[in-house]
Amino acid sequence: MTRTHAADVAVIGAGPAGLAAALAARQAGAVVTILDEGARPGGQIFRQLPAAFGTIGQPAADAPSHALGHALLHDVEASGVPVLARVTVFEARPGALAYERDGEVGVVRAKAIVLATGAYDRSVPFPGWTLPGVVTAGAAQVMVRGQMLRPGTRAVVAGTGPLLLPTLTALQAAGVRVVAALEAAPRTALLRGVGALLRSRAKRREAWHYARAFLRSGLRLRHGWTVFAAHGADRVAAVTIGRVDRTGRPRRDHEQRLEADLVCVGFGLEPSNELARRLRCTMLRGPDGSWVPQVDARMATSVAGVFAAGEVVGIGGVDTARAEGHLAGLAAAAHAGWTVAPERFAQAEAERVRERAVSRTLLAAFPVLPGLYELAAPDTLVCRCEDVRLREVREAAALFGPELRTLKMATRAGMGPCQGRICASILEGVLASRLGVDPHRHACPAAQVPVKPVAARCLLEALRELG
Amino acid sequence: MSSRSFDVVVIGAGIVGCAVACWCARAGLRVLVLERDGVATGTSGACMGHIMVNPEPEPLYRLTRRSVTLWQELRDRHPELHYLACGALWLAESDADLPLLQGLDRAIAGHGDRAWLLDARELHRREPALAPDLPGAWFYPDDAVVLPMQACGVLLGEAVRLGATVCTHTPATGVRLGPGSRIEAVRTPEGEVATAHVVVAAGVWTPAVHRQLGLPPVPIFPRRGDLAITAPFATPVHTQLLEVAYLRTATGKTIDPEGSEPDPGANAMNVQPQTHGTCLIGMTRQFGGLDRTLHPELLQRSLARAARFVPALLDAPVVRTWAGLRPYTKDKLPFVGPVPEIPGLHLAAGHEGLGITLAPVTGELVAQAITGQAPSLPMAPLGLARGAAGARHG
Incomplete structure (x- = not known):
């Protein structure tokens, strides 16, 4: 028997946006259900250890945002809103969701859906990037903060943007020796970023927390540097690093080789937008080029009863996510028929506008550097699922033109189980940097059921249940 | 399009257009492929990949047999082609289906060809993941499975290396006819291209292309199919499987695509x-115009049917589902060859579920017609004239 739940508001994602949405909707009177992939709520940023680890305690000193996270988690727990944990939502229609947990299917019918699905790491391919020992910043945080694992002993940390600092701090707290910390963006980006941070009290405190930890570490952040290649037979043993120009293009004049068994890369985030695409929300290009659902002043997407908040509508960080989640929760409750006072809306809308403005400035300070896509060598994999190398993409583009769908046709790049989550932006990036193809010529890819791989029996059951 | 003059202009870059371009280029013709969208973005980007000999009826046997041989040659010529020489098992669901298997065996023997009837024990030794109660099957060894989009790339790639030009996102907007209604040029948004031959290989969009170009009507009807695919390394079986009862029900044989009654849809295990x-x-079939939206209920029936024959499929992770259109013709044969009223105009469309199978033989026949060679197979059953009656009624 399929488990079915009924709710006024279903919230997908238990990070800051989802938690805030659930609380706001609950406080407005709505019956709320949260669905989340994690074992415990909190999302990427407020990641909690598995319950079995509870007695060991938190490994790293908590940042101010974590205190906020604990408060949110506590409030949600106190509110009695149920959290369906470890579930994968693989189908969404307006008014209904289907999820899988341990091979079982559940269906949630809800008058309103809030997409608070967050983001995942943007991958930039370079020679050796698929070797064991190369991990994304997000994966490193999961290992350190979610599993209490030390992912390596000597690390090169490379990437761009404000998330590098928490990554460095987490690795150091786990006892990893960071041999190089590389920010690809020039120092001026940092200054612009600091300008954005100064406009927000919460962000100031957060930045100060990490900056202080970083300064105490004695590490030096090298601006305009990045990882060029990871070397090793069956796992990382050494890393080549080098300078990049203002656009991220590698300069081959200052290459250095370092011994390391861990390369941690964080080139920014991409919104987890597959449910928005599946629901056929109108999608727009965000300022960093990612596809995000269009939302109105109250976080409503173009599809009636579907709201979106946080990273999925544009990378913005924890404060924006919380503000947008709160607003989306109010709007979703109102959609489900609960009364929300106009002044509550006005306040929430104003806060959302303020936070989003800050995060937009921060995002603009650390743009996706197009030249980084020149790091890949001809035999570097650009699609990991289907083992497609850059050379094959270039050859196919020369024969058939540089269109994503056509390249998929010729090379199978983008057809694997990741459904393009990892490789779509890589393909756009290499086409732009190697062949001068304007990324804006590519249309937003459609998403079909299941948006994430699921056993055929679950798909069958969900289709029976949802019609 | 640096040159403005070609021997042949192919309209459509699906599997059939790609094969026509390939065989025409092999014949030394200067080929231009016009595609209003991208390569393999229509039916060929949304279909199954079977290369399959149909034992009956006779014209279809000849076509499919010739084309399977041409695919085997392509496989030898292009090691990069993802070609799985898996053969096909036509499965009986119960003893009642066994006469159908014997019928297939008789038909194939009548062509002097070779296949095997398997009893339950032989069948389950070959495919242990099949449902234990299946009583038998008929095995044809030469059938294969390709990845359709990749196969388009291989065929078009060979054509391009032989000098063919491909213009994507470039529709044909008109044709210029000379004395005797002979083809003289094709118009595109980028200008006019002189040519003596035009091949319309636009699948389900062929009637629309003909309307746009002012050419004779073609009775091809879009028929949607819904599909699902598993993750890599998840397949529980290693041979292509079909339920033989599909021959009896022929997936909704009685539905008239031009009738007023809505098609409830049909499905069979493949x-x-x-x-x-x-x-x-797969597979499902439903008439419903050019709408390519997946039909969840039919897909569900199709998954359940597949699980009836291969219970282990229920545990396989599905990564994607989608729907595509099949170009249906009333007598289940494609339109291939010259259109007599318009000298220089050739059709290569209407292959329904056999587009991948029949693309090479279609390319070969069209190239033979253009170069004035004798056709390798009789063309009469494939002419537009045999379908024109249907068109007039419509």
């Missing part, structure tokens, strides 16, 4: 392992 260890699960 499961195809691919070179990646992925497994394609």
Whole structure:
């Protein structure tokens, strides 16, 4: 028997946006259900250890945002809103969701859906990037903060943007020796970023927390540097690093080789937008080029009863996510028929506008550097699922033109189980940097059921249940 | 399009257009492929990949047999082609289906060809993941499965290396006819291209292309199919599977695509392992115009039917589902060859579920017609004239 739940508001994602949405909707009177992939709520940023680890305690000193996270988690727990944990939502229609947990299917019918699905790491391919020992910043945080694992002993940390600092701090707290910390963006980006941070009290405190930890570490952040290649037979043993120009293009004049068994890369985030695409929300290009659902002043997407908040509508960080989640929760409750006072809306809308403005400035300070896509060598994999190398993409583009769908046709790049989550932006990036193809010529890819791989029996059951 | 003059202009870059371009280029013709969208973005980007000999009826046997041989040559010529030489098992669901298997065996023997009837024990030794109660099957060894989009790339790639030009996102907007209604040029948004031959290989969009170009009507009807595919290495079977009862029900034989009654849709089990260890699960059929939206209820029936024959499929992770259109003709044969009223105009469309199978023989026949060679197979059953009656009624 399929488990079915009924709710006024279903919230997908238990990070800051989802938690805030659930609380706001609950406080407005709505019956709320949260669905989340994690074992415990909190999302990427407020990641909690598995319950079995509870007695060991938190490994790293908590940042101010974590205190906020604990408060949110506590409030949600106190509110009695149920959290369906470890579930994968693989189908969404307006008014209904289907999820899988341990091979079982559940269906949630809800008058309103809030997409608070967050983001995942943007991958930039370079020679050796698929070797064991190369991990994304997000994966490193999961290992350190979610599993209490030390992912390596000597690390090169490379990437761009404000998330590098928490990554460095987490690795150091786990006892990893960071041999190089590389920010690809020039120092001026940092200054612009600091300008954005100064406009927000919460962000100031957060930045100060990490900056202080970083300064105490004695590490030096090298601006305009990045990882060029990871070397090793069956796992990382050494890393080549080098300078990049203002656009991220590698300069081959200052290459250095370092011994390391861990390369941690964080080139920014991409919104987890597959449910928005599946629901056929109108999608727009965000300022960093990612596809995000269009939302109105109250976080409503173009599809009636579907709201979106946080990273999925544009990378913005924890404060924006919380503000947008709160607003989306109010709007979703109102959609489900609960009364929300106009002044509550006005306040929430104003806060959302303020936070989003800050995060937009921060995002603009650390743009996706197009030249980084020149790091890949001809035999570097650009699609990991289907083992497609850059050379094959270039050859196919020369024969058939540089269109994503056509390249998929010729090379199978983008057809694997990741459904393009990892490789779509890589393909756009290499086409732009190697062949001068304007990324804006590519249309937003459609998403079909299941948006994430699921056993055929679950798909069958969900289709029976949802019609 | 640096040159403004070609021997042949192919309209459509699906599997059939790509094969026509390939065989025309092999014949030394200067080929231009016009595609209003991208390569393989229509039916060929949304279909199954079977290369399959149909034992009956006779014209279809000849066509499919010739084309399977041409595919085997392509496989030898292009090692990069993802070609799984898996053969096909036509499965009986119960003893009542066994006469159908014997009928297939008789038909294939009548062509002097070779296949095997398997009893339950032989069948389950070959495919242990099949449902234990299946009583037998008929095995045809030469059938295969390709990845359709990749196959388009291989065929078009050969054409391009032989000098063909491909213009994507470039529709044909008109044709210029000379004395005797002979083809003289094709118009595109980028200007006019002189040519003596035009091949319309636009699948379900062929009637629309003909309307746009002012050419005779073609009775081809879009018929949607819904599909699912598993993750790599997840296939529980290694041979292509079809339920033989499909021959009896012929997936909704009685539905008239031009009738006023809505088509409730039909489905039959067709499961195809691919070179990646992925497994394609079909099939469904439903008339419903050019709408390509997946039909969840039919897909669900199709998955359940597949699980009836291969219970282990229920545990395989499905990564994607989608729907595509099949170009249906009333007598289940494609339109291939010259259109007599318009000298220089050739059709290569209407292959329904056999587009991948029949693309090479279609390319060969069209190239033979253009170069004035004798056709390798009789063309009469493929002419537009035999379908014109249907068109007039419509």
